[in-house]
Amino acid sequence: MSANRTSPLSTRGERPASDTDQILVPVVDISENPTVDWYTPRQFEQLYGYPYDAPETVVHPRTLEELGRERQLRLTEPRMDAFHRLARLWNGEAVRHGDVHLLADAIPSWSDVFGDLDQGQLEAMKTTVTPADEVFVQAFSEYDWATTEHRNRQFLKPTTILRRTVEYDLEERCRTLINERDEFPSLVGDPHEGLKHRVSVGLEVARATFEHGREVETYVDFGINQYTVDIVEREVHRTVLGEVLTDHNNNRLYRSTMAKLVDIGLPAVLVFDSRSTLRRVCNHWYDRGYDVPGAPFTSAPRMGWLREKFHDAAHDNTRDWVVEDVFTITQLWDQVFAEDPPRRRDVIALNW
Structure with missing residues (x-):
């Protein structure tokens, strides 16, 4: 060697x-x-x-x-109830006798979703976090790749959505457990997406339905090449595609998303989990030769300005750009729920 x-x-x-x-x-x-x-x-x-x-x-x-024995979780009745409830919530259903819904209740808290169950039984489902070794922190904390904590991964993990901490995002072993057992409904969506991605899909479905009156499907194998598309929005005379992009380290996936949209050639809407992710991904597309309106970005762009740029470029026949609108998850939430929110029962009735 x-x-x-x-x-x-x-x-x-x-x-x-x-x-x-x-x-x-x-x-x-x-x-x-x-x-x-x-x-x-x-x-x-x-x-x-x-x-x-x-x-x-x-x-x-x-x-x-x-x-393996140490990592096994005994499926007691409260834990079975929790996994079943979580799967239905993820799939867009209302739980706890219809009182709790992922979108209609603005990303409900742990207590809202699981508060009536034995919390001692549910603790074993949560990923625990411990501080990293002090020597490691002192040596590498200035670098982006370093973490100041270690996670003992279990079934559920915390994430941040709409500036609040949500404690029931799915670890991979949770997804596997739910999808492989007949007692639980299979999870809708991409096999590796997180709760941010899932919520973003639901919000764009709500916007397309209530703002534009479009007929919407999610996770569709679309076009001649059967690309999997997060959202397909149909009007009488045209079809719009929707894609959600969240923060990760695999730029190849970001490139494949853009290549897919360009190849299909239909108008598209993008939803990012943050402006910083938007900036990084759009700059990467620009570096790889895509005609990204306004790029390169030296800082996170103002969304109103960027939406106008994207719209104008998508309707300019001299430019090869298909994305006609763009949102962050926070901006999209405000678009759907801030000023003239839809009725609760209509949100719960959405199929996404």
Whole structure:
């Protein structure tokens, strides 16, 4: 094995910027002089002998069995009720005798959704957070990739939506448990999307329905190439596509979203989870040759100005741009619910 094939891309704190869509694995040494080495997945496996995301391939089967027993969750009646309630809430239904709905109740709290259940039983479903090693924090806290906490992942995790903390976003093992058991309804949506993405889809469905009177479908295999599209909005004489983009580190997915929209060629609406995500993704598209109106952005753009830019460019026959409107999740919430909100029963009746 040649040395250069397993040499790290960088031994400094900064994450290498050679191609930001490449997954890079940090290997941290927090001895006397803390360092971090960055490897591609192939380099990591060549160096350590197992895939970076599958350490179980080198763990003794008996140890794996013990770890598996520790991670098992006994499905008591309160926990079964909670998982069932969570699946229905995620799917756009009202729970607790119709009193609690994800959109109609403005992203309800944990207490709103699960408050009548045995909270001691539900604690084991939550991901726990502990502070990171102090040496690690002191050495690397200035870098974007570093975290000041470690998560013991269980079934539910906290996230932030509309500037509030929501405690029931899904971990992957929660999604797997719900979808693989007959006792629970299967979850609607992309198999890896989070609660921010799901809420954003619901909000755009509400806007398209109540503001434009469109007929709406979600998660549709669309067009000749059968692209999966988050939202398809149909009017009498035209069709509009909707896509939700949330913060992650895989720029390849962002590029595939734009390539899909350009290939289909229909008017589109984008919903971002924040203005900072919007800025980063639009600048990435611009760097890859797309004619993004107003780009490049040195700071998060004003949404009113950007919406006008996108609209004008989408209706300009001299430009190759299909996105005619753009929102953040916060702006979209205000668009639907701030001034003339729809009736509660109409929101609950939406199919998304």
